[in-house]
Amino acid sequence: MxxxxxxxxxxxxxxxxxxxxxxxxxxxxxxxxxxxxxxxEAPSTVIKARRSPARKKVLVVDGVVKQIKRIPSTRIIYDILLKSARGMDTSALMKATGYDQRKVHNVTFRLKNQGKIKNVQRGIYKTV
Incomplete structure:
Protein backbone atom coordinates (compact mmCIF):
# COMPACT_ATOMS: atom_id res chain seq x y z
CA MET A 1 0.00 0.00 0.00
CA GLU A 41 21.52 48.22 -37.46
CA ALA A 42 23.82 46.53 -39.92
CA PRO A 43 27.43 46.68 -38.73
CA SER A 44 29.63 49.13 -40.54
CA THR A 45 32.05 47.44 -42.92
CA VAL A 46 34.36 50.44 -43.11
CA ILE A 47 37.24 50.26 -40.65
CA LYS A 48 39.01 53.51 -39.98
CA ALA A 49 42.77 53.32 -39.61
CA ARG A 50 44.37 55.01 -36.64
CA ARG A 51 46.74 57.73 -37.63
CA SER A 52 49.43 59.20 -35.50
CA PRO A 53 48.77 62.77 -34.45
CA ALA A 54 49.87 65.26 -37.06
CA ARG A 55 52.49 67.77 -36.08
CA LYS A 56 51.35 71.31 -36.67
CA LYS A 57 53.35 74.43 -37.26
CA VAL A 58 51.81 77.60 -35.90
CA LEU A 59 52.81 81.04 -37.15
CA VAL A 60 52.13 83.69 -34.50
CA VAL A 61 52.47 87.38 -35.37
CA ASP A 62 51.95 89.97 -32.60
CA GLY A 63 50.23 87.41 -30.41
CA VAL A 64 47.72 86.44 -33.14
CA VAL A 65 47.74 83.04 -34.80
CA LYS A 66 48.13 83.71 -38.50
CA GLN A 67 48.62 80.28 -39.99
CA ILE A 68 48.46 76.65 -38.93
CA LYS A 69 49.99 74.06 -41.24
CA ARG A 70 50.49 70.37 -40.92
CA ILE A 71 54.01 69.08 -41.26
CA PRO A 72 54.37 65.66 -42.90
CA SER A 73 56.10 62.95 -40.89
CA THR A 74 58.64 62.51 -43.70
CA ARG A 75 59.71 66.13 -43.29
CA ILE A 76 59.91 65.82 -39.50
CA ILE A 77 62.23 62.81 -39.62
CA TYR A 78 64.31 64.34 -42.42
CA ASP A 79 64.79 67.56 -40.39
CA ILE A 80 65.89 65.54 -37.35
CA LEU A 81 68.41 63.62 -39.47
CA LEU A 82 69.70 66.90 -40.95
CA LYS A 83 70.56 68.16 -37.46
CA SER A 84 72.43 65.02 -36.42
CA ALA A 85 76.07 64.94 -37.46
CA ARG A 86 76.71 61.19 -37.19
CA GLY A 87 73.24 59.97 -38.08
CA MET A 88 70.59 58.32 -35.91
CA ASP A 89 69.22 54.86 -35.38
CA THR A 90 65.53 53.97 -35.44
CA SER A 91 65.14 53.86 -31.65
CA ALA A 92 66.48 57.42 -31.34
CA LEU A 93 64.12 58.55 -34.11
CA MET A 94 61.23 56.86 -32.29
CA LYS A 95 62.08 58.74 -29.09
CA ALA A 96 62.52 62.05 -30.88
CA THR A 97 59.28 61.88 -32.87
CA GLY A 98 56.97 59.74 -30.76
CA TYR A 99 56.17 57.54 -33.75
CA ASP A 100 56.04 53.77 -33.51
CA GLN A 101 58.66 51.51 -35.08
CA ARG A 102 56.57 50.70 -38.13
CA LYS A 103 56.08 54.36 -39.06
CA VAL A 104 59.77 55.19 -38.60
CA HIS A 105 60.77 52.28 -40.85
CA ASN A 106 58.23 53.27 -43.50
CA VAL A 107 59.42 56.89 -43.53
CA THR A 108 63.12 55.97 -43.64
CA PHE A 109 62.40 53.55 -46.48
CA ARG A 110 60.61 56.32 -48.36
CA LEU A 111 63.47 58.77 -47.78
CA LYS A 112 66.05 56.19 -48.92
CA ASN A 113 64.11 55.60 -52.14
CA GLN A 114 64.01 59.35 -52.74
CA GLY A 115 67.78 59.48 -52.28
CA LYS A 116 67.65 61.95 -49.38
CA ILE A 117 69.21 59.67 -46.75
CA LYS A 118 71.56 56.70 -46.73
CA ASN A 119 72.54 53.90 -44.37
CA VAL A 120 75.76 54.57 -42.48
CA GLN A 121 75.48 51.19 -40.78
CA ARG A 122 72.64 48.77 -40.40
CA GLY A 123 69.76 50.70 -38.78
CA ILE A 124 71.66 54.01 -38.68
CA TYR A 125 70.59 56.70 -41.13
CA LYS A 126 72.26 59.92 -42.25
CA THR A 127 71.35 62.59 -44.77
CA VAL A 128 73.15 62.62 -48.10
Whole structure:
Protein backbone atom coordinates (compact mmCIF):
# COMPACT_ATOMS: atom_id res chain seq x y z
CA MET A 1 0.00 0.00 0.00
CA UNK A 2 2.85 2.34 0.63
CA UNK A 3 4.04 2.25 -2.96
CA UNK A 4 0.70 3.42 -4.36
CA UNK A 5 0.55 6.28 -1.87
CA UNK A 6 4.11 7.16 -2.78
CA UNK A 7 3.46 7.08 -6.54
CA UNK A 8 0.24 9.07 -6.25
CA UNK A 9 2.08 11.72 -4.25
CA UNK A 10 4.81 11.86 -6.90
CA UNK A 11 2.22 12.01 -9.69
CA UNK A 12 0.42 14.90 -7.99
CA UNK A 13 3.72 16.74 -7.55
CA UNK A 14 4.59 16.22 -11.22
CA UNK A 15 1.13 17.45 -12.29
CA UNK A 16 1.51 20.63 -10.21
CA UNK A 17 4.99 21.23 -11.62
CA UNK A 18 3.70 20.70 -15.19
CA UNK A 19 0.83 23.12 -14.53
CA UNK A 20 3.29 25.75 -13.22
CA UNK A 21 5.50 25.33 -16.27
CA UNK A 22 2.48 25.76 -18.58
CA UNK A 23 1.46 28.97 -16.76
CA UNK A 24 5.00 30.35 -17.01
CA UNK A 25 5.11 29.41 -20.70
CA UNK A 26 1.83 31.16 -21.46
CA UNK A 27 2.97 34.25 -19.55
CA UNK A 28 6.22 34.33 -21.56
CA UNK A 29 4.25 34.00 -24.81
CA UNK A 30 2.06 36.96 -23.85
CA UNK A 31 5.12 39.03 -22.96
CA UNK A 32 6.91 38.07 -26.20
CA UNK A 33 3.94 38.95 -28.42
CA UNK A 34 3.38 42.24 -26.58
CA UNK A 35 6.95 43.39 -27.09
CA UNK A 36 8.51 43.94 -30.46
CA UNK A 37 12.22 43.46 -30.75
CA UNK A 38 14.04 46.59 -31.96
CA UNK A 39 15.64 46.27 -35.36
CA UNK A 40 19.42 46.02 -35.29
CA GLU A 41 21.52 48.22 -37.46
CA ALA A 42 23.82 46.53 -39.92
CA PRO A 43 27.43 46.68 -38.73
CA SER A 44 29.63 49.13 -40.54
CA THR A 45 32.05 47.44 -42.92
CA VAL A 46 34.36 50.44 -43.11
CA ILE A 47 37.24 50.26 -40.65
CA LYS A 48 39.01 53.51 -39.98
CA ALA A 49 42.77 53.32 -39.61
CA ARG A 50 44.37 55.01 -36.64
CA ARG A 51 46.74 57.73 -37.63
CA SER A 52 49.43 59.20 -35.50
CA PRO A 53 48.77 62.77 -34.45
CA ALA A 54 49.87 65.26 -37.06
CA ARG A 55 52.49 67.77 -36.08
CA LYS A 56 51.35 71.31 -36.67
CA LYS A 57 53.35 74.43 -37.26
CA VAL A 58 51.81 77.60 -35.90
CA LEU A 59 52.81 81.04 -37.15
CA VAL A 60 52.13 83.69 -34.50
CA VAL A 61 52.47 87.38 -35.37
CA ASP A 62 51.95 89.97 -32.60
CA GLY A 63 50.23 87.41 -30.41
CA VAL A 64 47.72 86.44 -33.14
CA VAL A 65 47.74 83.04 -34.80
CA LYS A 66 48.13 83.71 -38.50
CA GLN A 67 48.62 80.28 -39.99
CA ILE A 68 48.46 76.65 -38.93
CA LYS A 69 49.99 74.06 -41.24
CA ARG A 70 50.49 70.37 -40.92
CA ILE A 71 54.01 69.08 -41.26
CA PRO A 72 54.37 65.66 -42.90
CA SER A 73 56.10 62.95 -40.89
CA THR A 74 58.64 62.51 -43.70
CA ARG A 75 59.71 66.13 -43.29
CA ILE A 76 59.91 65.82 -39.50
CA ILE A 77 62.23 62.81 -39.62
CA TYR A 78 64.31 64.34 -42.42
CA ASP A 79 64.79 67.56 -40.39
CA ILE A 80 65.89 65.54 -37.35
CA LEU A 81 68.41 63.62 -39.47
CA LEU A 82 69.70 66.90 -40.95
CA LYS A 83 70.56 68.16 -37.46
CA SER A 84 72.43 65.02 -36.42
CA ALA A 85 76.07 64.94 -37.46
CA ARG A 86 76.71 61.19 -37.19
CA GLY A 87 73.24 59.97 -38.08
CA MET A 88 70.59 58.32 -35.91
CA ASP A 89 69.22 54.86 -35.38
CA THR A 90 65.53 53.97 -35.44
CA SER A 91 65.14 53.86 -31.65
CA ALA A 92 66.48 57.42 -31.34
CA LEU A 93 64.12 58.55 -34.11
CA MET A 94 61.23 56.86 -32.29
CA LYS A 95 62.08 58.74 -29.09
CA ALA A 96 62.52 62.05 -30.88
CA THR A 97 59.28 61.88 -32.87
CA GLY A 98 56.97 59.74 -30.76
CA TYR A 99 56.17 57.54 -33.75
CA ASP A 100 56.04 53.77 -33.51
CA GLN A 101 58.66 51.51 -35.08
CA ARG A 102 56.57 50.70 -38.13
CA LYS A 103 56.08 54.36 -39.06
CA VAL A 104 59.77 55.19 -38.60
CA HIS A 105 60.77 52.28 -40.85
CA ASN A 106 58.23 53.27 -43.50
CA VAL A 107 59.42 56.89 -43.53
CA THR A 108 63.12 55.97 -43.64
CA PHE A 109 62.40 53.55 -46.48
CA ARG A 110 60.61 56.32 -48.36
CA LEU A 111 63.47 58.77 -47.78
CA LYS A 112 66.05 56.19 -48.92
CA ASN A 113 64.11 55.60 -52.14
CA GLN A 114 64.01 59.35 -52.74
CA GLY A 115 67.78 59.48 -52.28
CA LYS A 116 67.65 61.95 -49.38
CA ILE A 117 69.21 59.67 -46.75
CA LYS A 118 71.56 56.70 -46.73
CA ASN A 119 72.54 53.90 -44.37
CA VAL A 120 75.76 54.57 -42.48
CA GLN A 121 75.48 51.19 -40.78
CA ARG A 122 72.64 48.77 -40.40
CA GLY A 123 69.76 50.70 -38.78
CA ILE A 124 71.66 54.01 -38.68
CA TYR A 125 70.59 56.70 -41.13
CA LYS A 126 72.26 59.92 -42.25
CA THR A 127 71.35 62.59 -44.77
CA VAL A 128 73.15 62.62 -48.10
Missing amino acids: ETTDNTTGINESLRSIAKSIQQISSNLDRIATGMEMPAR
